[in-house]
Amino acid sequence: MKKINTQLVAKQQGRILLAAKNCFFKNGLTKTTMRDIATEADISLGNIYRYFENKNSLIRAFIEKDNQEIDRAFALLDDANNFKTLLEYIIKEFISELSRKAEMCIYLEALVLGLRDGDVLSLLKLDNSEQSLKTSLQKASKDKRIELIVSAELAALIIMGFVEKAAVKCIADPKYSVRKANKQFKQCLKTLLR
Amino acid sequence: MKKINTQLVAKQQGRILLAAKNCFFKNGLTKTTMRDIATEADISLGNIYRYFENKNSLIRAFIEKDNQEIDRAFALLDDANNFKTLLEYIIKEFISELSRKAEMCIYLEALVLGLRDGDVLSLLKLDNSEQSLKTSLQKASKDKRIELIVSAELAALIIMGFVEKAAVKCIADPKYSVRKANKQFKQCLKTLLR
Amino acid sequence: MKKINTQLVAKQQGRILLAAKNCFFKNGLTKTTMRDIATEADISLGNIYRYFENKNSLIRAFIEKDNQEIDRAFALLDDANNFKTLLEYIIKEFISELSRKAEMCIYLEALVLGLRDGDVLSLLKLDNSEQSLKTSLQKASKDKRIELIVSAELAALIIMGFVEKAAVKCIADPKYSVRKANKQFKQCLKTLLR
Amino acid sequence: MKKINTQLVAKQQGRILLAAKNCFFKNGLTKTTMRDIATEADISLGNIYRYFENKNSLIRAFIEKDNQEIDRAFALLDDANNFKTLLEYIIKEFISELSRKAEMCIYLEALVLGLRDGDVLSLLKLDNSEQSLKTSLQKASKDKRIELIVSAELAALIIMGFVEKAAVKCIADPKYSVRKANKQFKQCLKTLLR
DNA sequence: GATGAATGAGAATTCATTCAT
DNA sequence: AATGAATGAATTCTCATTCAT
Known part of the structure; x- marks a missing residue:
């Protein structure tokens, strides 16, 4: 090369x-x-x-690019006045995407690769989305646009954890749906911020 | 014969x-x-x-066995008087295990297999752990051993989502640790039940 | 053994x-x-x-037994007064059986085995059915029960050739049927004997 | 591109x-x-x-190629004035080839594969040779080059049945020979056409 | 720079046959 | 005599990677 x-x-x-x-x-x-x-x-x-160089490095590059898009989405929050509504919207989109089998598989496969192979890991930058969200939450809190009940780090962790689990559930449980996930997310958000 | x-x-x-x-x-x-x-x-x-029968069914059996152990752990909650403390303990163990790279990788790979191949999926029983926990929460709520702030289903979703994300973070982020995860879990729990 | x-x-x-x-x-x-x-x-x-001793010798024994049944069927011809009608009946049965995929496959597989492996071959006794039929034809001709237009050997060859081809055609050609094969056999027989 | x-x-x-x-x-x-x-x-x-693509498709291609050669041989009949003599010659060649053990085995194995697996079958086109011959007979009959005693379809069936049986007999019966088969074929032909 | 033909190490799975009990 | 667990060679097919042109 x-x-x-x-x-x-x-x-x-x-x-x-x-x-x-x-x-x-x-x-x-x-x-x-x-x-x-x-x-x-x-x-x-x-x-x-x-x-x-090889397939793995191609995958790494792919993930890196993907992460950039996520970053961009969360970056929108930084200037948002009605933070909560926008967050709900972004998460809705997020779940909606991730609850498609193909996307979820890519996400998980990438995670596995990342965990096994330190190189990809560095790019995953520890689950990029959580970091992005945490930063956004901190800013919003500082600017008094929201009031956090738990720490920004924990809130980000919970939110992204919810997203993932909910998305998997959408795929695996026929009784569960993206719609329901969105409703539950609003509930979830209430416990994290005001 | x-x-x-x-x-x-x-x-x-x-x-x-x-x-x-x-x-x-x-x-x-x-x-x-x-x-x-x-x-x-x-x-x-x-x-x-x-x-x-084949590799897949061997994997299935392996996962099933794993699930049984999880079920058994959560079953302990059903007779517990100090539900919260026990739950904290179980989750601690859970994160501690899952935060080992190998375990996490297996868990994720199984999830991918399950997503792609309905058969494994049926055994994953939609992320068995979440179901188990939900049931335990419902019982405890009925018995007045705990007071749920959100629905049992949502609480279970949030908790298991947290566990996963925290475990991944333990592996990927050198600054994060099982200890910190446990502390955060206590915070998390406060927002979900009393 | x-x-x-x-x-x-x-x-x-x-x-x-x-x-x-x-x-x-x-x-x-x-x-x-x-x-x-x-x-x-x-x-x-x-x-x-x-x-x-092994699978092959089991197959050999199986074929030998099968041949005996065919012999028995053709043996009926030896005492028959209306030879032609009985022959038509026997051939009808024969085609009907052989035109079932499973039977045809066994027949052909046995033939292949026989051709490759001299041992089975000796048991096939050169396509036993043809020999049996030839003998029956000769007897009937001698007894003046039929009048052969071609030699008994050739008649037997043609008849058994027809049976096989017709049976294969029944399986492979949806427009062809056992019924049609039987009709054609009567025509065929007319050219061979009176 | x-x-x-x-x-x-x-x-x-x-x-x-x-x-x-x-x-x-x-x-x-x-x-x-x-x-x-x-x-x-x-x-x-x-x-x-x-x-x-795979072994089967290789076999298919092999058979197809073989079939083409057969088609070509029978196609010669269409312009032939002395149909009968040419047919006798072609069949002679045919029996001569098929009576080699290897050829016969391949032919039969292909038939079995075709029977079991529709794909190969479609290429066998229901025993290509019989179809080709039937068409040639029909043409020759129409052109008054021959006079059929039985239907073209039946004649083709009988002829190809004879070929197969005779070829097998050549292999299996040491007393039988290609020469004898050819003689018998002439007899056979007499009963089918003038 | 680009091409795509060629490589060959594996991987899952099957099954006739053996042999200790 | 009978059992059935164990063996392991054999087979088809895949795919990342290389390299001559």
């Missing part, structure tokens, strides 16, 4: 990453083959290895 | 399951091969298939 | 052979396992090897 | 098919392993799967 032409490298990496995303969503991290990605990216199989 | 040697079957299944456990803890569910297990159990490869 | 108690040997061999027949008809020669047969015969797996 | 190197594909498929043919003739369809074929073709095992 020699990097010379930075511009081309960025372009090709983006292209591959996009293709990878599509494949991952279709079949999950493990079941996606390098050939799948090459085909989807309309690039040659061998050429992927010019831009990513 | 058929003499199924129940004793031997149980013994061998136990032996295989134990070997599997060791392998799983070392290399995870996916990376463990049937041959690994056979070698670890000091048994021939083919002989495993006498006791377990 | 030590034979001592002749009576027991015969009894057990019969039992195994019967079980084998059932299994073969269900799943074919190749796909039937020795365990299948043991289970069906309600006998232990290892015990089969006391009465048959 | 996709450049499928048709030339290479054809070349490699041919190479594999040739190797497969050799192996099949040596050990039959079932006993030939993919590794055997790879070794014979001097190609890596995995590479076969680039050119054929």
Whole structure:
């Protein structure tokens, strides 16, 4: 993997990453083959290895990119006046996405990879979303836009824990639904902040 | 006419399951091969298939066994007078276990398998632990041993969500510890019940 | 395979052979396992090897027995006054049986085994049915019960060839049926004998 | 964008098919392993799967190729003036080939596979040869080049049935020979057409 | 830079046969 | 005689990665 032409490298990496995303969503991290990605990216199989050392490093890059999107979503909270409503909205979106089987599988697979392989772990930055949320909560609390009942760290932990569990439940329990999860989240939020 | 040697079957299944456990803890569910297990159990490869239909059903059996232990732990709550203290203790143990990398990986891998393959899923029984806890909470609430601030279902969801997130954090964030998780859990519990 | 108690040997061999027949008809020669047969015969797996040297020799014995039944059917022709009608009936039965997928598969599998393995071949006695039929035709011709247009040998060859092809066609061609095969056989017979 | 190197594909498929043919003739369809074929073709095992989806589809391709040759042979009949003589010649060749043990075994094994597995069957196209012959007979009859005594369908059935039975007999009965089969075929033909 | 053909180490699973009890 | 647990070679198919062109 020699990097010379930075511009081309960025372009090709983006292209591959996009293709990878599509494949991952279709079949999950493990079941996606390098050939799948090459085909989807309309690039040659061998050429992927010019831009990513191996499959694992491609996955790492994918996760990193994904995290950025999450960050961006939570960043919206920083300027929000009605923090609670916006948070409810963001979480709703979050659960809604994560409660799709494919997304959940990617998320969990990434977590497993991260736990086993220190490198990915550093990128997961300890479950990025929780950190982002914590920061947002702290800011909002400082600005008096909300009043926290528990610490920001704990609140973030509880909220993200809820999101995950609720999303899994949406997939596994036919009696449970995204709608119900959203209702419960409002209840949950009441116990954490005012 | 058929003499199924129940004793031997149980013994061998136990032996295989134990070997599997060791392998799983070392290399995870996916990376463990049937041959690994056979070698670890000091048994021939083919002989495993006498006791377990295939790898998936072996994993299922492994998870089921694990679930039983969880059930047993939560069952203790049903007769407990000081519900809260006991719950704190159980959760402490839970986090302590799950925060070991190997256990967490297995847990997550099982979840992924369950999500992809309905069969394993049915045994996961939608995250068995949450169901168990919910039931225990309901009983305790009925018996006036605790006073729930949110519904039993939601409380169980939040608690188990917290456990998972906290455990992951224990592994991934060097600044976080089981001890801190336990402290936070007490805070968390305060918001859910009296 | 030590034979001592002749009576027991015969009894057990019969039992195994019967079980084998059932299994073969269900799943074919190749796909039937020795365990299948043991289970069906309600006998232990290892015990089969006391009465048959191996799977192949069991199959050989099975074919031999099957051939006897065919012989018996054709033997009926020897005393028949209206030879033609009886032959038509026998062939009808024959096609009807052979046009069942399972039977055809067994027949063909046996033929392959026979061709490859001289031992079975000797038992096939060159497609036993053709020999039987030829003999019957010769007798009937001698007794003036029929008048052959071609030689008995050729007639037998043509008839049995027709039976096989027609049976395969019944299985493979949805537009073809046992009924049609029977009609065609009558036509065929007209060209062979009076 | 996709450049499928048709030339290479054809070349490699041919190479594999040739190797497969050799192996099949040596050990039959079932006993030939993919590794055997790879070794014979001097190609890596995995590479076969680039050119054929799986073993069955390789077998299908093999049979299809064989069928084409048969079609071509029978197609000669369509322009023939002396239909009968040419047919006798073709059948002679046919019996001569099929009466080689290896060919017969492959033919029968293919039939079994076809019977069990609809896919192969569809390619067998219900015993391709019979269909081809039937068509040729119909044409010749229409053109007054021959006069059929029985229907074209029945004649084709009888002829191909004879071919098969005679070929088997050539293999199994040391007293029977290809020469004798050819003589008998002439007799047979006399009863079917003028 | 790009291509995609080739590689080959595995992986799960099956089953005839043996042999200690 | 009978049992059935154990064996392990064999088989198909997959896929990350390499490398000649």
